[in-house]
Amino acid sequence: MKYGDKIIYMEGIITEVHDGAVSLDLKGRLGFMKVPMRMLITDYPLKVGQEVGFNMSFLEVLGPDANEKYVSNLDKQSNKRNNKEV
């Protein structure tokens, strides 16, 4: 990581609460994230609209090549989706 040391305080808004995960929009239209419940620390019962804070950095692409393994997994997944729609 070339820029890993740059830590930025970010905020987001919880947009979906599931039994196993929450989704959140990053404030300022900076993206969207979905994390498993156990990665979220809370003192309060979860509600849509609650704000969250966290530190993060920029995402860096690690190399020029696509990982064939992941590409094939993604293809399998999208095939399943397409088959279902037919």
Add this chain to the structure above:
Amino acid sequence: MSMSAETAAKHKNDPAVVCCRTEAGVVISADNLEDPAIFPDLVDSGLLKLDDSVLTVGQVIGAKMTKTIDSLTPITADVVDGAKAAASEAVEAPAVPAAPVAAAAPAAGVACVNGGVLKIHIGEGKDINLEIPMGGYSAAPAVAGGAVVMPVEAAPAAAQAAVAGAAKAVRTLTKKHFKITEVKRGPETKIEGTTLYIREGIEEDAVKVDHLVKKFKIDIITPDKYNTYSETIMDVQPIATKEGEGKVGAGVTRVLDGVIMMVTGTDEGGVQIGEFGSSEGILEENIMWGRPGAPDKGEIFIKTEVVIKEHTNMERPGPLAAHKATDFVTQEIREALKKLDESLVVESEEFVQYRRPGKKKVVIVKEIMGQGAMHDNLILPVEPVGVLGGKPNVDLGNVPVVFSPLEVLDGGIHALTCIGPASKECSRHYWREPLVLEALHDEEVDLAAVVFVGSPQINAEKFYVSERVGMTVEAMDADGAFVTTEGFGNNHIDFASHIEQIGMRGIPVVGMSFCAVQGALVVGNKYMTMMVDHNKSEAGIENEVLSCNTLTKEDALRALGMLKTAMGGEEIKEAERKWNPNVKETNLEMIEKTTGAKIERPLNETSIPMSEKRKEKYSTK
């Protein structure tokens, strides 16, 4: 922050650094000095430079400043008058304890995260009042010391057992093993000799088990098919059943050897159930063979692929439906297993739960996930790792539930847990839980019970359940405790709290978790001094290989050695600040030296074919 005289005495051989601006003429006392516990962070951030010219706390106390120096300036000989000679402290240098290896042993498997630095810089100002709540800061120094090193030589639990009475057998569990060498499809589910037949068309019936199940497929994976693609492995389960009216945890259990159930699945949209921590891919690249929770090499997998209703993969009924459908197949096999003739038993294993009066009483607290959806477990089903009769720990409010060790080993936990493939404990893990097995068979300790406690989502609930854990352990009059958890995330908050609740009652407690680099603890407290890290991966990360970083026999031996040492009144050495895998090796060597027994080191991901995704991970490190 200045120190108290007491802290200063403890740190008399550490560097002396003034905490505030100190005027010439001041006679230095502990009040003028900064607590050395925070130095590593200051050094890391470049705020402080320490070298050999810096005097120690012991040397400068009572000396007089000859120059005015700013805060956080190290005290050297040229700014003070009357410093004590360095020689005196050399004599007092703490004698290295009897344990020879201990001195060289470096840090624990726990890295500190919370120990940040409070930086305040005010260029120019007037009447500035700063009020900073310190509640959150107190934990930091304690976390830094996730110590692991222990002088095993000093663990004579046997020595204290002078009053030991005779061991008392409480209950017995017999596991009768039946060998399976072939799994085929046939007109009915039955076992003939060593061949298991699964009924053709069982899929249609399994779909009907739950309205959320849309499709159901069974694959029989023989070793020649280990190189095929699979969806994320949700769970690995033994196929076992109770004989007669026996209840889980006692009596006779029949189990099939050479074959296991494997639950996998997606929702209709093709999204993996549990979605996160995907370990889909080529089976043999994604499984750490032989871990307690994983398949053993050579075993046949009855792999189910359950497709559940779209968008239910993250709701509680979704993952449960996949497990229920799989259990429908397992149950048919169980029925066939019940009918088998005794003559087919290839091995009979007997587990006896002993209470050993007079020995040190220990309790194992196992923290399981209880945040919801796939973070759930069915507690004490009727059949080993069954579904029927099991109560989800989420519905039980995640409060502690006391198990006998034999209930654990007899499939009393059906785990739905499904993220963090490398660190999650599959159902099979509990079936052959190494810590329970080691403690059960160790004649030097009296294993009182295994307490399961769920990890709820909200902090208030976490503290609620961990207070109950404290009370439970207190009521048992335990002399020592283990607290284990699986994976990482917010469960580390209650993990720390369980340790605190037990530790504050004066009971030595060993914590066990995957931490290393990626799972570094987020909180800590002063009782977290004895920690065992489950990491086995080279890089200290969640490497997406099933069960790689779960509790193994050698972890159990280290933890037992550590707890016995602590119960024997020995001190556990403090750890380095950053994760260092060598600590573990040193500890193991010490145990080997003491006990004279060779401990097998578990293999890690480097022993299996490397998937492209793992290659990528390591090449970019």
